[in-house]
Amino acid sequence: MAKRERVMRMSVEQPLWRALAGFRVLTMLYAIGLFCTAYGEFPRPWIAIGYYVVLAGWTLATLPRVASEAACTKRFLAVDLTIAVTGILLTIAADAHERIVDGGPTLPSIWTAGSVLAFAIKGGWRWAALASTAVAVANLIERGAPARDTVHNVILVWVASIAIGYVVEVARASERTLARALEIEAATRERERLARDIHDSVLQVLAMVKRRGAALGGEAAELGRLAGEQEVALRTLVSGGLVPVSRVSEDTAQGAVVRAVEEPEDADGPVDLRGLLLPYAGARIHVAEPGAPVTLPANAARELAAAVGAALDNVERHAGEHAHAWILIEDEPGEVIVTVRDDGPGIPEGRLAQAEGEGRMGVALSIRGRLRDLGGSAELISTPGQGTEVELKVPKSEPMARGKR
DSSP, X not given: OOOOOOOOOOOSSHXXXXXXXXXXXXXXXXXXXXXXXXXXXXXXXXXXXXXXXXXXXHHHHXXXXXXXXXXXXXXXXXXXXXXXXXXXXXXXXXXXXXXXXXXXXXXXXXXXXXXXXXXXXXHOHHHHHHHHHHHHHHHHHHHSSOOHHHHHHHHHHHHHHHHHHHHHHHHHHXXXXXXXXXXXXXXXXXXXXXXHHHHHTHHHHHHHHHHHHHHXXXXXXXXXXXXXXXXXXXXXXXXHSOOOOEEEEEETTTTEEEEEEOOXXXXXXXXXXXXXXGGGOOSXXXXXXXXXXXXXXXXXXXXXXXXXXXXXXXXXXXXXXXXXXXXXXXXXXXXXXXXXXXXXXXXXXXXXXXXXXXXXXXXXXXXXXXXXXXXXXXXXXXXXXXXXXXXXXXXXXXXXXXXXX
């Protein structure tokens, strides 16, 4: 049984949540121990005792809340910060004024930093800045004046929390990038495995049907031709993974191959032109494309692909059923150039003007008209007996004066 790869996700911030849980417990014990050593110096110790009962109960009860980002909700953070700020302000009522002026610790002491760090890990540096500001205001009110040591402590908490928040944001972005890279790697390996299986079975069967059909002739030859087209399309799909699902049918009345190409889901964003043109590849149509994506605005990509389809339809109609066509995609700095060339008999001189005079506007409207609306151009070069070449040029940014068709 074939093994399937699975992308295992690991959270780079999970150790931070575990460290924060331990930090909150240790700083809670430190604040209580600090109070016990200076119990006799508090004129109203019962206020401090009541606060520490609440602080200890809250810290221990909410340990699951700081276990992960999902559990650490906004409501919890708001209550947690309120308890920290309340403890700072209660220091005024519980402790002696002389100790406060001399720089004595607040009731929550460094436990406050844990509350600010929770904001930083949860929401990044902006949330950290907000929580640090609230703590800074409470410290200045408790002290009564911006003393040197108070300002020093406030700035230290500010800088540390914002720095940690920024590091968390960078870590999250890196984790998303790594996860995406692992998913792409796993998908690539799976595609390679499928390509090997398809090559060993389906492609070989299609190639055999093509050869046998050509040898037998008649209706079998038509079946062999269709099998050859499907072989080329499938080979392109498994080798590049760029071709969306396409359906090929034969229009017996016109003798033209009709392909229905799936539109990209994001109809407004940039589109890789290769994904729209590669479905045209077949036994007699060859596509040469760059190795990197050729992106265009969605409307421009669809119109250019339709113009290429119109050019290929002309090849099918006028160059003969045995003619071959080549599509060349070029990605230039300011524009995209697509060239469609065939090895048919070419167009006699004056034939295009005659066709327009007879009301046949295929080249004028289906090709030149589409390119003109995109701010591009279409140039047709044909020499009798040497085939026809259509060069389509489209700028990479749509002109401002023209809307979508």
